[in-house]
Amino acid sequence: MLDRTHPPAFVKSNSFQLPQASNTTLINGVKVIHLDTIHQELAKIELVFEAGRWFETKPEVSHFTVHMLDKGTMSMSSREIAEIFDRYGAHIELASNFDFTTVSLYALSKHIHLLIPVLFEILTSPAYSESELTQLKEHFIQGLRVKNEKTSYLASKLIRQRVFGNVHPYGKSTEIPDVENISTSDLVDFFTSRMKPSHAFILGKVNKLDYEELTHKINELGIANSNVPSYTVPDQQRAPDYITKTGSVQTSIRFGKHTLQRNHQDYPGLLLLNYYLGGYFGSRLMKNLREEKGLTYGISSSISSFKNESLFLIGTDVNRENRDLAIDEILKEIKLLQTVINADELELAKRHFIGSLQGEMASPFSIMGKVKNIELNELTDEYYQNLISNMDHITNQELTDLARNYLSEDSFSRISVG
Numbered sequence: 001m002l003d004r005t006h007p008p009a010f011v012k013s014n015s016f017q018l019p020q021a022s023n024t025t026l027i028n029g030v031k032v033i034h035l036d037t038i039h040q041e042l043a044k045i046e047l048v049f050e051a052g053r054w055f056e057t058k059p060e061v062s063h064f065t066v067h068m069l070d071k072g073t074m075s076m077s078s079r080e081i082a083e084i085f086d087r088y089g090a091h092i093e094l095a096s097n098f099d100f101t102t103v104s105l106y107a108l109s110k111h112i113h114l115l116i117p118v119l120f121e122i123l124t125s126p127a128y129s130e131s132e133l134t135q136l137k138e139h140f141i142q143g144l145r146v147k148n149e150k151t152s153y154l155a156s157k158l159i160r161q162r163v164f165g166n167v168h169p170y171g172k173s174t175e176i177p178d179v180e181n182i183s184t185s186d187l188v189d190f191f192t193s194r195m196k197p198s199h200a201f202i203l204g205k206v207n208k209l210d211y212e213e214l215t216h217k218i219n220e221l222g223i224a225n226s227n228v229p230s231y232t233v234p235d236q237q238r239a240p241d242y243i244t245k246t247g248s249v250q251t252s253i254r255f256g257k258h259t260l261q262r263n264h265q266d267y268p269g270l271l272l273l274n275y276y277l278g279g280y281f282g283s284r285l286m287k288n289l290r291e292e293k294g295l296t297y298g299i300s301s302s303i304s305s306f307k308n309e310s311l312f313l314i315g316t317d318v319n320r321e322n323r324d325l326a327i328d329e330i331l332k333e334i335k336l337l338q339t340v341i342n343a344d345e346l347e348l349a350k351r352h353f354i355g356s357l358q359g360e361m362a363s364p365f366s367i368m369g370k371v372k373n374i375e376l377n378e379l380t381d382e383y384y385q386n387l388i389s390n391m392d393h394i395t396n397q398e399l400t401d402l403a404r405n406y407l408s409e410d411s412f413s414r415i416s417v418g
Contacts, residue, residue, distance in 0.1 A: 014392050016384045021371055028223045034202040037364045043204030046104040051194035053098045053169045058186055059178040065190045066094045066101040071132040074125040084118050098170055099307035109205040120217045128184045137179055151245055155252035155417040162413035163256045165234040196224040203368045233258055240414040251323045251418030255314035257411050262305050268390035269402045276349040277301045284333050295322050320418055337403035341396045354388050
C-alpha cells in the first residue's frame with residue numbers, strides 16, 4: 001500500500017536532453033529545423049526573418065510590415081484570408097521583436113497542403129493597402145496613448161533609454177508622430193529589403209509531400225539580406241531620476257544595467273544570482289519587500305538576453321509614499337549579494353530554476369522554443385545541460401565574487417515614475 005502520510009523521497013536530477021531535430025540547409029541558405037514530438041495530427045510552421053527593430057530604417061516599420069501581411073494580398077482581401085484560415089481551423093501568428101520577425105502557421109496536418117499556397121501568397125505579394133494601414137495605425141496609436149498613461153510602461157521605457165541610449169534599437173522608444181509618419185512605401189521598402197527568411201522551424205507531423213512542397217516554396221523566397229547594422233552601447237546615465245505623474249498614487253521603480261550575454265562564461269552564475277535575488281516567488285526581493293514589509297504585491301529581477309546585448313532589470317510598483325523605502329531595501333538586497341548568500345535559500349533557488357526548466361520539457365512548443373533559441377543565438381547543442389551543470393556546481397564564494405563584479409549598487413541606472 002502507498003503510504004500517503006509521508007511525501008515521496010526527493011530525487012535530484014540535473015539532466016537536460018533535448019530531442020534530436022532534423023536540420024537541413026536549403027540552396028538559398030535557409031536552415032530548416034524539423035522536430036516531430038507532437039502526438040496529435042497537427043503542426044506549427046514558423047518562418048524567422050532578420051527583420052526586427054535592429055534593422056529598422058524608421059521606428060516601428062518592422063512591426064507594421066509584418067502585421068500587414070494578412071491584411072490583404074494582390075488577389076485576396078483580409079476578410080478572404082481570415083475566412084480560409086477559419087474554414088480549416090488554422091491560425092496565423094505574426095510577431096516582431098527587437099531582433100527578429102516571425103510568421104507562424106498553426107494547422108491540422110491534413111490541411112497543410114491546402115494552406116501552403118495561402119501562406120506563401122501572404123509572404124510574397126502583400127498588398128499593403130492604404131486603408132488597412134490607416135486602420136492598423138489608429139489601433140496602435142490608441143494602445144500607445146493608453147500605455148503612456150501607465151507609470152509601469154513609462155518607467156520601463158525610460159530605463160531602457162538610460163541603459164542603451166535613445167538611438168540604440170534596444171533603447172529608443174516609439175512616439176505617436178513616429179507611427180503617424182509611417183507610409184505604405186516604407187513598408188514595401190522594408191519588405192523588399194528584409195523579408196527573406198533565415199530559418200524555418202517545423203514542429204509536428206508533416207508528411208513527406210507537404211515537407212517537400214514547403215521547402216520548395218521557402219527556397220523560392222530567395223536569399224536573405226546578410227547586411228547587419230552595428231550599434232554601440234553608450235556609457236550609462238546612472239544618476240537617479242524621479243519623474244512625477246500628476247494624479248498617480250503609484251510609483252513604478254526600475255533599476256537597470258547592461259550585462260552579460262548567454263555565451264559568456266559567467267552567465268550561468270549571473271543567471272542564478274538573478275533568480276536568487278528576484279527571479280521567482282521565493283526570492284530575496286519578494287521576501288523583503290512583499291512578505292516582510294508589505295510594500296508591494298510583486299517585485300522581480302530578470303535578465304533579458306537579446307541577440308546582441310543583455311539587460312539586467314529590477315522592477316516593482318509601490319505607493320508613492322513608499323518609494324524611498326522601497327529603493328533603500330532594493331539597494332540593501334543588492335549589497336547583501338556581495339557578502340552574504342543564504343545557503344538554504346540558494347539551494348531552493350537552484351532546485352526551483354532547474355526543476356522549472358526541466359518541467360518545460362513536457363511541452364513540445366517549449367522544446368522547440370529552446371531549439372530555436374540555440375539556433376538563432378548560435379549557442380552549442382549542450383547549452384542547457386551546461387547551464388544546469390554550471391549552476392549546480394557553483395559555490396557561494398564564486399557567487400559573491402560575481403555580485404561584486406557585476407551587481408554593485410552604483411552600476412545600476414535608476415528611474416522612478418509616479
